[in-house]
Amino acid sequence: MAYLELHNIYKTYGQGAHETEVLSNINLKIEEGEFVAIVGFTGSGKTTLVNLINGLLAPTSGSILFKGVPVSGTSHERGVIFQNYSLLPWLTVGQNILMAVKEAFPKKSKSALNEIVASYVAMVNLTPAINKRPKELSGGMRQRVAVARALAMKPEMIIMDEPLGALDALTRGNLQDEILNIWGKDKRTALLITNDVDEGIYMADRIIPLRPGPRATLGPEFKIDLERPRDKTALNDNASFKKTRNAIIEYLMDIGDARKSEAKEPVILPDLAPKSFVKYF
Amino acid sequence: MKAITLGSFSKFVGLDFFTSLKNLFTGKLAKEDFKKFLRKVIVPLASILIFVGLWHLGAKSLYNIEATFRIEKALKDQGPVAAAALKTCIASGQASCQPNTLPSPTQVWDSFQSLLRDHRIINADKAAFIEKTATLNTKRIAAGKNAITYTGRPSFVDQIFRSLQTVFAGFLLALFIAVPLGIFIGLSPTLKSAFNWFIQIFKPVSPVVWYLLVFMIVKTLLIDSNEDSSFTISFISVGLCAMWATLVNTAMGVSSVDKDYINVAKVLKLGTFQKIFKVVLPSSLPLIFTGLKITLSVAWMVLIAIELLAQSPGLGLFVWEEFQNGANDSNAKIIVAMFVIGIIGFLLDRFMLTIQNWVSFDKTDAI
Numbered sequence: 223m224a225y226l227e228l229h230n231i232y233k234t235y236g237q238g239a240h241e242t243e244v245l246s247n248i249n250l251k252i253e254e255g256e257f258v259a260i261v262g263f264t265g266s267g268k269t270t271l272v273n274l275i276n277g278l279l280a281p282t283s284g285s286i287l288f289k290g291v292p293v294s295g296t297s298h299e300r301g302v303i304f305q306n307y308s309l310l311p312w313l314t315v316g317q318n319i320l321m322a323v324k325e326a327f328p329k330k331s332k333s334a335l336n337e338i339v340a341s342y343v344a345m346v347n348l349t350p351a352i353n354k355r356p357k358e359l360s361g362g363m364r365q366r367v368a369v370a371r372a373l374a375m376k377p378e379m380i381i382m383d384e385p386l387g388a389l390d391a392l393t394r395g396n397l398q399d400e401i402l403n404i405w406g407k408d409k410r411t412a413l414l415i416t417n418d419v420d421e422g423i424y425m426a427d428r429i430i431p432l433r434p435g436p437r438a439t440l441g442p443e444f445k446i447d448l449e450r451p452r453d454k455t456a457l458n459d460n461a462s463f464k465k466t467r468n469a470i471i472e473y474l475m476d477i478g479d480a481r482k483s484e485a486k487e488p489v490i491l492p493d494l495a496p497k498s499f500v501k502y503f
Numbered sequence: 504m505k506a507i508t509l510g511s512f513s514k515f516v517g518l519d520f521f522t523s524l525k526n527l528f529t530g531k532l533a534k535e536d537f538k539k540f541l542r543k544v545i546v547p548l549a550s551i552l553i554f555v556g557l558w559h560l561g562a563k564s565l566y567n568i569e570a571t572f573r574i575e576k577a578l579k580d581q582g583p584v585a586a587a588a589l590k591t592c593i594a595s596g597q598a599s600c601q602p603n604t605l606p607s608p609t610q611v612w613d614s615f616q617s618l619l620r621d622h623r624i625i626n627a628d629k630a631a632f633i634e635k636t637a638t639l640n641t642k643r644i645a646a647g648k649n650a651i652t653y654t655g656r657p658s659f660v661d662q663i664f665r666s667l668q669t670v671f672a673g674f675l676l677a678l679f680i681a682v683p684l685g686i687f688i689g690l691s692p693t694l695k696s697a698f699n700w701f702i703q704i705f706k707p708v709s710p711v712v713w714y715l716l717v718f719m720i721v722k723t724l725l726i727d728s729n730e731d732s733s734f735t736i737s738f739i740s741v742g743l744c745a746m747w748a749t750l751v752n753t754a755m756g757v758s759s760v761d762k763d764y765i766n767v768a769k770v771l772k773l774g775t776f777q778k779i780f781k782v783v784l785p786s787s788l789p790l791i792f793t794g795l796k797i798t799l800s801v802a803w804m805v806l807i808a809i810e811l812l813a814q815s816p817g818l819g820l821f822v823w824e825e826f827q828n829g830a831n832d833s834n835a836k837i838i839v840a841m842f843v844i845g846i847i848g849f850l851l852d853r854f855m856l857t858i859q860n861w862v863s864f865d866k867t868d869a870i
Contacts, residue, residue: 296770
């Protein structure tokens with residue numbers, strides 16, 4: 223049995239005539255220790271999918287099994303890194319992480335909890351900023367806090383919803399390496415949602431495209447057989463990398479074109495002629 | 504920890520013109536500072552002077568209208584001799600025949616001085632009384648009797664402190680009712696619809712009606728007590744009248760917490776208690792404080808009317824008694840009370856703004 227299983231997931235919003243089907247017939251299996259990336263266009267229902275897996279939303283039909291048990295509500299076993307960091311602005315970096323750690327390990331003593339906080343802050347290289355508030359940090363630093371907060375709870379699976387989407391290319395590259403390093407240490411199961419194919423290929427074992435919504439569904443998977451640790455510069459000349467990359471992009475472009483042509487149904491314009499006002503004068 | 508300088512502190516409490524004032528005296532006045540000084544100090548001072556000037560002219564013309572009217576009336580009713588006598592009497596400035604109208608700035612200032620003198624006299628009286636009764640009181644207490652207390656007339660300054668006591672008691676009552684209730688209403692849509700009609704109907708009720716309502720209830724509740732219930736009645740009315748802004752703002756703040764923060768609370772699996780105190784309350788704090796600020800200023804505003812009705816000692820009663828008194832400096836004393844009320848209201852508002860800046864996570868949110 224797989225670690226995380228999604229069977230025939232449907233998710234609709236609204237009711238009656240206003241009902242829109244966002245996700246349709248989603249089937250997914252993730253094995254333990256695997257790093258899976260889901261790539262898709264903006265607005266294709268990626269965040270809905272993530273919220274179904276982390277338990278913030280419930281599917282309209284279908285079942286989600288985590289280690290064989292149906293998912294009902296959120297759990298400390300699945301850590302989430304949100305797209306917009308979602309740090310609490312009135313707490314410092316340390317307090318933000320401490321709040322999570324306190325919930326995850328309610329029995330530990332205060333000093334033990336503070337030690338955990340300090341070690342995870344150090345892991346994301348933010349020790350000098352531990353007493354700062356999120357407002358005083360840059361986007362990359364904030365996302366590192368969010369990463370530390372998710373990991374400090376020692377989740378068995380990390381779910382990342384476009385974690386690096388709002389960052390510039392350089393910071394993005396650095397954080398990709400940092401996340402991979404951390405993941406490489408204890409090989410937790412990871413699910414990455416992204417709109418960047420290169421990021422997916424660089425980080426994941428498997429890439430699954432999400433066909434755009436409404437009625438979004440998962441496309442065929444692409445296995446990435448590159449050795450770890452991967453080298454970003456060398457990757458550009460790697461034949462296998464190029465092949466997979468082109469295949470995925472081609473697939474996504476085809477869907478995009480198909481969607482566009484769907485929208486290109488001819489619109490019949492009313493037959494209008496400019497009216498002459500001459501006779502009124 | 505940053506050192507608190509005069510500059511940062513005065514900026515914090517919203518009085519940053521002190522900085523430019525300080526720069527003026529330390530000789531560090533740059534051109535930029537000079538402009539700021541002009542705008543923040545000179546312009547307000549000039550407008551105050553213009554205001555006082557206009558007031559003076561207005562009061563003078565009102566005085567003349569009243570004086571002419573009286574002299575003409577005396578001429579018509581009592582003949583030229585009485586009119587001439589009244590004219591010399593008014594010109595001599597005798598208290599008995601002065602026209603009763605809007606007092607001039609100098610009269611108000613004199614009344615202010617006389618109120619302060621009065622306060623010193625009453626204070627001395629009180630001290631003498633306490634000294635005189637000290638030995639007697641120790642005997643009475645030893646014998647198990649009540650001590651004799653000073654029951655003389657309160658001075659103007661005493662009235663100010665009584666008013667402040669009433670307003671703070673009312674404000675605390677509003678705080679302890681409106682904030683918890685607002686949190687519950689904000690958290691539960693069921694409670695919100697249960698309370699909505701109640702809030703909509705009672706919010707616009709006038710302070711006078713609140714006073715009468717509280718009077719009906721408290722009078723019956725304290726039917727056995729011989730104590731003076733006017734303070735209780737007035738602070739409860741002030742609290743009930745002023746609490747609505749806080750109630751509505753708290754409910755709105757709590758129900759409109761950013762969805763991201765709620766998601767964080769869910770993912771971290773915070774308990775209800777933790778969720779309310781660590782996420783919901785801090786994020787709605789700026790709105791709650793805006794509500795409290797409005798509540799305090801409303802409390803101070805309705806206080807005068809309620810004290811007047813309740814006959815509870817304080818500035819409201821002072822104004823009413825002076826009006827009923829009709830002495831020749833009564834009008835000036837009423838104007839003194841008006842300025843004192845205004846200035847204290849302003850200080851209370853600054854005080855709340857300072858606390859709001861202190862507790863809010865986002866300093867720019869404070870309005």
